[in-house]
Amino acid sequence: MKSLKYAILGLLCRHPMTGYEIAKEFNFELAEFWYANHSQIYPELKQLNEEGLVNYDIEISGEILESKRYTITEKGHSDFIKWLHKDEKIQKTPKDVFRLRMYFSGNLDMETRIHLLENQRMQHYKRLNSLKKTFEQYPEVPPRNSDRFGDFIVLRGAIMRQENIIAWIDECIGYSKEDAGE
Amino acid sequence: MKSLKYAILGLLCRHPMTGYEIAKEFNFELAEFWYANHSQIYPELKQLNEEGLVNYDIEISGEILESKRYTITEKGHSDFIKWLHKDEKIQKTPKDVFRLRMYFSGNLDMETRIHLLENQRMQHYKRLNSLKKTFEQYPEVPPRNSDRFGDFIVLRGAIMRQENIIAWIDECIGYSKEDAGE
């Protein structure tokens, strides 16, 4: 699949970055649909460089501290654009440990079941609020050809996804609390 | 995390199964939130047996063909129940290659963007319909303490998730088609 490769190339299309900066992006903004640790990013950048898809210049902060600022090459850019154009099969539904748990919830008493659901609900609600806060930065839909448009639609998707999970949990709580048939 | 372990133990709580049957479950019904190939399941069963969490009896089909029917032990059962009771932090949002692509969609012309979105929409719509068909097996909410209740709520969750993805894609198509500001 090599998605990490394209995630990095896509970021470098915007502007040159260091590995450290890429890692930060992957753990903040992008984290709603992609992420990677620096231990994965540095070796990947090294390989992309060997493949001629990126170059780097060394910058010095202070007296000694070096950082490599990576720039995408023409080949890297055309590789990325080619990938971006491809139709793809929808991916397998992601694994979900909590749903696995709920699948087996017949083994739990109602009290525990509702407790687990409410605990998850609370956590998802917190995440939703933090996403909504970020969303306030977009008082209107950004221009369709700007980078911010991409940011906007995936953020909107993250909010919708979060709201949907909460709606599902609420349904589950509702079913669990119903008295009918007992 | 060892989730595969508990996924298997959970299934064996319902009734004894062979590795082959577990693999089938993981690739059909459960596949909406969990899956595993036989190449992962057989070694895992072997290990669970070594840990004393499952036992097996050998059955013969025809003249030669052997299969191992696994039964959960008391220790396995209590291990599973303990796991099932644990509160857990919500997991990281799963990686999503299509969202990654859309994040970078500023690099695509409108026609391609809409084409990609509509292609995904079509595929998600198909999956939704197949889920809805399965859902017809549940004319009403199954009893809260039956295994079928777990099946029901995760299936309901899968449908909601699928509808939500389609709603997001529709929003994206809408934004992409708008003429304002051009």
Added chain:
DNA sequence: TTAAACATGTAAGCTGTTACATGATTTA
């Protein structure tokens, strides 16, 4: 002066996928 942030890398280990490997039984 100390904690946080900047900055880059490697190694070990776990999870999961694809391919390799073999063979029996049932159904069309």
Added chain:
DNA sequence: TAAATCATGTAACAGCTTACATGTTTAA
């Protein structure tokens, strides 16, 4: 009799996480 399904396993590899390893610079 051929294809699909039943049935079990191992091996190689890819992807990712956690820990190891080191040191600088900035801000409180």
